[in-house]
Amino acid sequence: MKRNESINIGQVARRTIAMEASAINDLQQFINTDFEQVVELIAQCKGRVVVTGIGKSAIIAQKIVATFNSTGTPSLFMHAAEAIHGDLGMITEDDVVMCISKSGSSAEIKVLVPLVRNFGNKLxxxxxxxxxxxxxxxxxxxxxxxxxxxxxNNLAPTTSTTAQLAMGDALAVCLIEYHGFTAADFAKFHPGGALGKKLYLKVSDLSKLHQSPKVKLDSSLREVIVEISSKMLGVTAVLDENGILQGIITDGDLRRMLEKNVPTTDVKAKDIMSLNPKAIQQDQLAINALDMMRQHDITQLLVMEGNYYQGIIHLHDLIREGII
Structure with a gap:
């Protein structure tokens, strides 16, 4: 193909986005009684939503099916061309069928629709x-x-498929709210990858992978350094005789103390610890730990069970799990 020397690429891109945005905005006028009844129908369906289409509409249908399935609405994709060659067998009497088409009059649709109607399924x-x-x-x-x-050329499906996609998302979101579908529910269907981990991985799942560095209030400077070094987390908790958390010592605290050139012979943990350390309960989601670290510009948190120290969660744990 010959290059159009007069094209303004940025202008064409902005025009395309503006046209598609306008088309999506115009869909609001089509949210009517039929739309509300479709949400009710799907929400109360005892079977699955079988979504079908041809061409680019079939691709949109697959995306809608994926969104439905991931948000608690059991769905199947059925290609309109394959339906009449055996795939109609996937439709059961309790299913609802949704057919996506721009023209509504393609040859495959005209063959398929009467067959679905004969099955008695809502269309x-x-x-x-x-x-x-x-x-x-x-x-x-x-x-x-x-x-x-x-x-x-007003030919390639662009604005029309964007509108279909947005309408499918509108249905999905309405169904999410209709069923009170929560983040916990969402996590059940997304256990893999970073998204799933953000929804189910808890602080305790990561902190238990480490030893729990700790020293006593009267521990010597040498004991503090050995504990921080041996546990390789750059930090240790400071506990009293009853095991109650009193403070925290980081490798940064040690460097700042040494920079002051103070005598170190009699230095105890209580002399260099920081009070009121940032901590998180072990049953919290790991993503909440990340939020706390970002908020306070730190790289680790003490992990607690109630008032009792359990261990450390480090920024590196979150990076390793792909949460960041």
Whole structure:
């Protein structure tokens, strides 16, 4: 293809984004009774939501299915072209079928829709032409009409697929709130990767991987240095005779003390410890530990169970787990 020498790339990009943003904004006028009834229908469905489409709409359908499944609405993707070659068998009597199409009149849709109707399943049309075959045959219509594609030839699905995607997200979010779907629920479906870890990994899961450096109030400077060095966390807790936390000593505290050139022979842990150390309960999420570290510009926190010291969680633990 020959390069268009007159193209202003930035201008074209901004125009595309503006057109698609406008199309999404226009969808608000299509949130009507049918939309509300679709949310109710899906929320009370005893089966799955089978989402189908052809071409670019099929790709959008797959994304909607992925979002539904990850937020507590069991869903399946069925390619409209494959449906008539055996995939119709995935539809059960308790399922709801949603068909996505811009025109609503493609050949595959015209073959598929009567078959779905014969099964007796409720049919939802997400369609860009409310006068189309699909819209007229459906029980409910989600209108995703756009005035123009961002494509300069008004051909390549761009604005229309963006509208479909946004309408699918609107459904998903409504269902999340309808069911009171929480972050804890979300974590059940996302146990892998950094996202899952942010939702379920607890402070205790990381702190238990380390030894728990600790010294007593009257521990000598040598004992403090050995404890910090041997546990390799750059820090130690300071406890009283009853095991109650009194303070913290970091390797930074040691350096600052040595810089003062004070006699070290009689220095005790209580003489150099910092009071009121930052701490977190062991049943808290690890992501909350990261938030605390960022807030106070520190790299470790003492881990507590109630009033009792349990160990250390370090910034490196969070990095290693991919939470940052």
């Amino acid at each position: 939802i049309a997400m369609v860009g032409n409310t006068d189309s075959f699909l819209a007229k045959e459906a029980d409910f219509v989600l209108n995703t009409t756009v005035s123009q594609e961002a494509c300069p």
